[in-house]
Amino acid sequence: MKLPSATGSPRSCADRLSHEQGSAPPARGSVVQGAILTRSRLILILGLLSLTAVVVSLMCLHFGAQSIAYGEIFRVLMGVMTVDQIEAGGGSADITRTILLQIRLPRVLLGFLVGCSLASVGVVLQALLRNPLADPYVLGVSSGAALGAAVGVLFGAGTTFLAEAALPACGFAGGIVALVIVYRMATNSERLPIHSLLLTGVILNAIFSALIMFITSILDPNRSYGMMAWLMGTLTSPTYSGLVGVLVYLSISLILLFGQVRALNILALGEDAARSLGVDTERAKRSIFILTALITGAVVSVSGMIGFIGMVVPHAVRLAIGADHRLLFPASALVGGTFLMGADTMARTLIAPTEVPVGIITALVGGPFFVYLLLWRKDRLA
Amino acid sequence: MRGVKESQPGGGNEPCASCLVQPCYAYEVHSLRFRYQSTESSSRPWILDDISFQVSQGEVLGIVGPNGSGKTSLLKLLARLASPQQGGITLFERDLTEMGQDEIARIVGVVPQDTPQLFPFTVAETVLMGRFPHRPRNRWGNGFGWESGEDMAIAEDAMRTMDVAHLAQRAVTDLSGGERQRTMIARALAQTPNVMLLDEPTAFLDLQHQVEIGSVLCRLKEERGLTVVLISHDLNLVSQYCDRLLLLAEGQVVRLGTPDEVIEPLVLEQVYQCQVLIDRHPTSGVPRVTLPGRKSTGNK
Numbered sequence: 001m002k003l004p005s006a007t008g009s010p011r012s013c014a015d016r017l018s019h020e021q022g023s024a025p026p027a028r029g030s031v032v033q034g035a036i037l038t039r040s041r042l043i044l045i046l047g048l049l050s051l052t053a054v055v056v057s058l059m060c061l062h063f064g065a066q067s068i069a070y071g072e073i074f075r076v077l078m079g080v081m082t083v084d085q086i087e088a089g090g091g092s093a094d095i096t097r098t099i100l101l102q103i104r105l106p107r108v109l110l111g112f113l114v115g116c117s118l119a120s121v122g123v124v125l126q127a128l129l130r131n132p133l134a135d136p137y138v139l140g141v142s143s144g145a146a147l148g149a150a151v152g153v154l155f156g157a158g159t160t161f162l163a164e165a166a167l168p169a170c171g172f173a174g175g176i177v178a179l180v181i182v183y184r185m186a187t188n189s190e191r192l193p194i195h196s197l198l199l200t201g202v203i204l205n206a207i208f209s210a211l212i213m214f215i216t217s218i219l220d221p222n223r224s225y226g227m228m229a230w231l232m233g234t235l236t237s238p239t240y241s242g243l244v245g246v247l248v249y250l251s252i253s254l255i256l257l258f259g260q261v262r263a264l265n266i267l268a269l270g271e272d273a274a275r276s277l278g279v280d281t282e283r284a285k286r287s288i289f290i291l292t293a294l295i296t297g298a299v300v301s302v303s304g305m306i307g308f309i310g311m312v313v314p315h316a317v318r319l320a321i322g323a324d325h326r327l328l329f330p331a332s333a334l335v336g337g338t339f340l341m342g343a344d345t346m347a348r349t350l351i352a353p354t355e356v357p358v359g360i361i362t363a364l365v366g367g368p369f370f371v372y373l374l375l376w377r378k379d380r381l382a
Numbered sequence: 383m384r385g386v387k388e389s390q391p392g393g394g395n396e397p398c399a400s401c402l403v404q405p406c407y408a409y410e411v412h413s414l415r416f417r418y419q420s421t422e423s424s425s426r427p428w429i430l431d432d433i434s435f436q437v438s439q440g441e442v443l444g445i446v447g448p449n450g451s452g453k454t455s456l457l458k459l460l461a462r463l464a465s466p467q468q469g470g471i472t473l474f475e476r477d478l479t480e481m482g483q484d485e486i487a488r489i490v491g492v493v494p495q496d497t498p499q500l501f502p503f504t505v506a507e508t509v510l511m512g513r514f515p516h517r518p519r520n521r522w523g524n525g526f527g528w529e530s531g532e533d534m535a536i537a538e539d540a541m542r543t544m545d546v547a548h549l550a551q552r553a554v555t556d557l558s559g560g561e562r563q564r565t566m567i568a569r570a571l572a573q574t575p576n577v578m579l580l581d582e583p584t585a586f587l588d589l590q591h592q593v594e595i596g597s598v599l600c601r602l603k604e605e606r607g608l609t610v611v612l613i614s615h616d617l618n619l620v621s622q623y624c625d626r627l628l629l630l631a632e633g634q635v636v637r638l639g640t641p642d643e644v645i646e647p648l649v650l651e652q653v654y655q656c657q658v659l660i661d662r663h664p665t666s667g668v669p670r671v672t673l674p675g676r677k678s679t680g681n682k
Contacts, residue, residue, distance in 0.1 A: 031541065032534040035506035035550040039528070130500055266511055268501045272463050276492035277573070278484030278515035323501040323553075 037324045049334040056338045060108045060345040065352040068096055076100050107237040111344040112337035114303045117250050119336020121292045122310025123329050127264040128288055135311035136296045140204030141178045145300035147208045148174020150215045171297030178204055179293050233306035233359020235344050249298055257291045261325040306359045308366020309336050408577050408609040409437040414469035429455045431633040440607040444620030447630035453613045457579050461492045487515035491570030493580040502553035505546055505565050509537045512572030540571035559586030580612040596623040617671040621645055645669040
């Protein structure tokens with residue numbers, strides 16, 4: 001096998017400079033092999049996490065204002081395998097079946113999708129901004145998207161928050177404006193202290209929230225109540241056609257984002273280092289920005305501002321399995337999805353039949369964790 | 383795995399045909415001018431002002447000069463992390479601006495000034511990142527990039543060379559400054575570069591590892607014809623290990639030549655604005671710089 005050299009230079013000395021790697025001790029590479037991500041480790045961890053996700057989703061279907069026995073859940077789920085049959089379930093006299101298929105299942109699935117997306121966006125933003133506290137909510141990207149969506153509502157887009165395709169588009173526009181501001185602040189000087197970046201997020205959040213409040217106050221009371229509930233971060237039970245739309249949209253965006261994992265690994269070294277290793281940083285940044293804004297915009301227009309998942313989940317997962325984004329990204333997505341399904345079930349059941357907005361639950365878990373990171377892990381935040 | 387132990391007919395040291403006709407330069411820098419872009423209309427001062435020099439293949443060139451003299455900017459230009467406003471740089475006789483960043487990455491390894499690492503990549507993972515420019519990628523992005531056996535073998539060699547193999551499983555966030563620096567140099571070595579650019583590679587190192595890095599770079603120069611450009615504040619270190627020195631002050635070349643020609647009392651006093659004593663290293667005979675001590679109080 002030809003070792004790398006500066007080929008392509010027609011007549012330079014470089015052609016002759018291909019390297020020998022010194023003398024060869026036995027089993028070279030084994031030291032490295034033991035300290036990096038391997039296929040078996042990837043499959044094992046992702047397999048376990050997927051299994052956990054399935055188990056937790058069954059538990060989420062079980063718990064509710066009225067518990068549904070697991071045997072019943074299996075019976076109903078096994079009985080219907082096509083969307084048509086699920087839709088038809090609504091008409092049947094079987095009340096359990098209706099609750100399960102029309103209310104709980106779509107909501108659990110939506111929660112999983114939203115959690116996946118938020119955690120993935122968090123992973124990517126943390127690597128790109130070289131900042132373990134980055135999260136679409138903390139940085140103000142979510143409020144940007146929410147403002148975009150609120151402006152959309154003001155001008156009459158969508159009577160329900162899911163029905164109209166215009167809302168994710170408005171959310172995207174708001175999200176990308178916020179992201180560009182944050183990024184410019186983060187990279188303007190050579191090394192911006194972490195607290196300044198957080199401060200940017202605080203300021204953006206304040207401005208966007210004020211504008212959202214303004215819009216809320218001039219809407220008619222009915223719509224403004226709905227908007228308030230949505231802003232706090234609420235999952236509702238979507239229709240299946242809506243769910244499929246969200247599923248397709250988010251899956252495509254997440255898969256495209258996943259294509260950047262290798263670049264993300266290198267970008268975590270710093271932008272100059274990444275460029276000197278041949279990463280097209282401008283292109284990577286552009287695609288990552290657009291994709292994260294697209295995802296955040298859609299997620300916010302579906303579920304409002306659910307905070308901290310994007311920060312807490314990647315952090316915890318990174319501590320447990322290491323920093324390689326090839327594993328970190330899908331693992332965080334699975335954990336984020338599972339976490340939000342669980343949190344939403346708590347939101348539904350804690351003081352049933354009244355529902356707590358799930359954003360309150362995630363903030364109550366995530367806020368203290370955030371404080372812990374700031375106070376006790378300062379050394380790690382450079 | 384396979385083919386790692388490639389043997390080269392003639393070895394790496396023999397000059398190529400074109401080198402026999404004329405000396406082959408790794409870098410040629412012509413009347414370079416550079417300043418950071420400012421958003422205001424007022425133009426900023428030149429960081430580098432009319433710089434020209436050549437770096438021969440297989441040479442170790444040390445860039446020295448006071449703080450703010452433009453050393454790091456010059457290194458960034460050589461790595462094409464920044465672009466000059468005027469003048470040009472050629473790398474092995476090719477215009478740097480016409481080369482892709484990944485093409486440059488297969489030839490030039492860069493070790494930036496120490497930067498804190500925030501994410502717990504293992505040392506092995508970090509060193510393997512040096513293989514990135516050599517791994518195939520497709521148009522859908524950078525691909526998943528499982529490392530080949532060859533990649534791992536090269537990374538392990540680089541780690542042994544820099545004495546970090548025993549740290550393979552440690553997270554870079556848990557390393558001491560010196561260990562992290564050696565890891566970063568190992569990462570650049572894993573690129574199997576023809577040229578290495580190092581920004582203060584010995585800043586965090588203890589004596590043993592300072593000497594080690596110096597001799598490793600010299601050995602790679604001998605064995606592979608590696609060209610090295612390094613920045614250092616340690617005049618004694620560069621005097622020991624560099625073939626030539628480039629002394630910068632206020633963005634201009636004050637002197638370029640062998641350590642003997644550059645490390646001269648008058649030149650250094652003028653550039654650094656302080657007095658120094660210069661004598662000879664007792665064994666190697668290269669110039670040695672000593673800071674003036676306090677005057678003896680005479681109670682001897």
